[in-house]
Structures are given as C-alpha cells and as structure tokens.
Amino acid sequence: MLLQPIWDLMLSQSSVMHSPFFPLIFSLLVYLTFCLPFLLLDLLASRCALVRSFKLQPQSSVSWTAVRSCLALTLYNHLVFIFPLTVLHWYLRPEHLPEEAPPLPRLLAQVLVCLLLFDFQSFVWHLLHHKVPWLYRNFHKVHHTYTSTSALTAEYSSAWETLSLGLFAAVSPELLGCHPLTKLTFFTLNIWLSVEDHCGYDLPWSTHRLVPFGLYGGAPHHDLHHLKSKFNFAPYFTHWDRLAGTLYLQD
Template sequence: MLLRIISSVLLKSPRFPRASVTSRGGTPYLMTGFNEHERSSRGWLSQIRVGLSAQIQTRKALHHLHCRTFCSESEACSASPGLWDSVRADQEEILKSPYLPACFAFLTHVVFCVPFFFMDMLSYVCPQIRSRRIAPDSAQVPAPSPRLWMECLGRLTLRYVTVVLPAVVMLQCILKSPVLPERAPSWYCLCGEVLACLLLFDTFFFAYHVSVHKFSWLYRNVHQEHHQQNRALFALAAQDGSSVELLSLLLLALMCTWLVGCHPLSEATFHLLNTWLAVEDHCGYDLPMGLHRFFSKWGLGGALFHQTHHTKPNWNYAPYFTHWDLLFGTYRE
C-alpha cells in the first residue's frame, strides 16, 4: 500500500494545531483555537492561513452534513467502511502530513509506469508488443531505451525534490492539517465526487493547455520542454515538463478536490484515476484493454487522442475527454 511505503518519512512531518468544526443551530462553523487578540497579533500571513483553513473546514462539515442528510446511516458507510476506519486508526498522521500530496503524486506516477517500462523493454524482442506502439507520421518509432527512462526519472525526481515538494509543503502548512470525517462516503457520493473532479480538471486543463500554446512566452517558459523531451511518447513522460508546469498541474488537481469538497477517499480515488489516465495517454501504445475502449461513448479519448496533439500541437488540447475540443473545433482523429 502506498501509504505504508511513505509512512517512515511522513510520520516525521511537523504537526499542526487541529481545528475543529462544530455547529450552532445546525450551521457548521470553525473553532480555530485563537481569540480575537491573538488573531490580530499574528499578522497578515496568519489571517490568510486562518481564513483559508476556515473555508476548507466548513466545506468538510457541509459535505458531512450532506452525506447524513441524503444517505441513510448504512449507505453513508457503504464505501469501504472497514478500510476507512483502519486508515483513520492507523494512518491518520500520514493523511494529515503536508508531505503526502507531493509524495503520493510522485510515487503513484512511478508505480503506474512500471508495467509500461517492461512493455517497452519487451517490445525489442516481442513483435506482438512492438506492433501495438503508436507510430506517428506513419513511421515505426522504437520504444524508448532504458537510458531514456532513467534520464526522465532523474529529471522528475529533481523537480519534485527541489520545487514541487517544498512548495506543496509550504501551502499545506499555511492551510493547516485537515479534520478527517468520521464516516466513509456512500458509493453514490464517492463516484459522484470523482466524476465531478475529473470533469472539472479536464475543463481547467483545457483552458490552461490552450493558453500555454497560444501565448508564445508561456509556451517557451512553461510548456515547450514537455514537447521537446517527448517526441516519442512513453509512460513516464506524462509528467516530464518544466518545474512550473509540474507544480501547476498538481495544484490544479488539488484545487479541483477542494472545490468539489471531496471526502479523503474520493480525493485519493480521483488522484489515482487522474494519474493512471495521464500515464495511459502518454504510454505510446494503442492498448486493447485501455480505458478509452470501454468509455469511448462517454468521450474518453485515450492514447491515440493525445498522440495526435504531440504530432499536431494545435489540436486535441483536452487531457482526457473530447467534448471541449469538439465544442471549440480543435478536435482531430
């Protein structure tokens, strides 16, 4: 389990005062533990931290009230209640760690890429696997070499350690550690929140992607490296871009879960699915068991859809779904 892989590091993370949510007259509000005099003396940075934390805790409380209102008591605990109780009992410190978002993003990406690494290595000796590689510009492109994989992994590790991890930890310290809900979400709530996050991320990424392609300064300084490094796509290259872009996309995913008000289980499920879709889109293979084969009627593009963007950069801007490109006339087969 990924949480156990990083537990030895995350358990050493700094602890923050716990905020609690209570209610008066049925309305949730935040008890921060600071009186008026203390709040006024802590400066503008503390005011921002308390304000943002209040918004987050209130969202969590409203989400909890929503589940209790619209789901019966049995339904509210139907999505892996044993798993959630175990996580809260044994891994609460990890879930509250400011190191978790960046470490989780990096480790899940690397783990999801492992099967495709072996596929790339086997493609040199197995014609059946090699025939599945997507050939841009009608030319057979060999699979990336082990050296290319290691160079990409080195760049990713350096960017996470020097930029992404410190920035995300600082943000988590400002927001303070979250208050974990007592119950697991219903399956209805979990699936709805994950789908809402995917659609929201797809929308935000489409707007971001169009912007970095249309404005030359942004393209040169933020996005160009992703296209230059990855002429032949492979799974690990999904996050092979500039440090600014890597951090921006992680914050974009975190913002989507915050806007939706996700339960931690829904948030983890979204990040896992989001990472897998990105890896699959960049894997360089037209897989018969790819998710787009099962959800093409829902507008899921897949690896061929994203390969078109890397060969024709003015088309197919959306990361996963095709509806925005169809709507704005930027869709190509």
C-alpha cells in the same frame, strides 16, 4: 456504508496520512508504480512483435537516456517545487480525517466532477500555452521534447506546468468539499489517466475503449498531440476539442 472498512483501515494509519511527507511520497509512489508496467512493455516491445503491434508509433523506442532524464526531471520538480508547497499546505491547512467514510455514490459522482473540471482547466491552460508563443517557449516546450509518448514522459514538464496541473488537481476537490478518501481516489485516478495518456500503447482495455461514443480521447488522442502539436489540447475527454474545432482523430 460500503467504504467504511477501507476508510477504517486507512484511519488506523492516520499518522502516515498526517505526515508532511505523505503528499510527496504518495504522488511519486503512485506515479512510478503506474509507469512500471509500461516500462516493462517498452523493454518487451523491441523483442516481441505482438507487443510492438499495440504501440501507437511502432517505429519509436524508449532509450535509457530518456528514462534517466525523465526520472531526473520528475524527482527535481517534486523535491524542489512540489514538496515545499505541500509542506506549507500541511502547516497552514492540516487535513481533517473524519470518522465516517463517504457514501460510494457521492464519491463516484465527485470524482467524475473533479475529472471533468481538471480536463477543462487543463484544456484552457494547454490551448493558451500553444497559442501564445512566449508561453509555449518558456513553459510548455519542455513537455514537447518527445514527439512519441512513453509512460515517463507524462511528468516531463517545466516546473510551471507541473505546478499548474498540480494546482488544478488540488483545487477542485477542495471547492467541492470532498472527503479525504474521495480526494485520494481522484488523485490516484488522475495520475493513472495521465500515465495512460502518455503510455504510447493502444491496449484492448485502454480507457478510450471503455468509454462509449468517442467521448474519451486517451492515449491515441494525446500521442497525436505530441506528434502534430496543433490538435487535441484536452488531456482526457474529447468534448472541448470538438467544440473548439481542434479535435484530430487517427486516419
């Protein structure tokens, strides 16, 4: 059992994981930690040509006003909408923490399935909220405030969009009966990928460069969505946009 030592360590902090504040603090802390290195790159980009050369839209820059308003909306959505729902879930369905860790191959397979399901659910939601003008105006337009992406724009969304995507992320591991460690691994990876999607940089180690055959769109794919709006509706992989004829790749 490769994961048992990690899981034992986490079980020793089970009071933290059983706290009603855990989901809120976990998602905010992980999100802001992942945004931080990209914020530092944004600071460097105005002074360093090498950093700027990795930017997807080199002429764009991130203002402090944008940083402040992104942080304010993220905190507002988390405190006003996500927190009460996670407390309700904590009260109605307390998380059972088993003694045994999951086998590593099962954890990896379930995380991949969760990711593919999240990608599909988000693709359908996203396409629908672009094709129906009323849905776009009322629920998705907020996320398109910025035509160039930067890490903190990942969660610059309406409450409905934040809750929908949060629900998609939460439902799949429940349906698959995932171990709590598998769920946390998927949530962490999902937050990382959504931040990377919006980071505004095409770095040599970016996920789309690590996944072969152009199966993964990543940051360039999603940055083009913010720029052009009519293409690239899936958040991560390219197969749904390829099938729907909505895939747009950089010229």
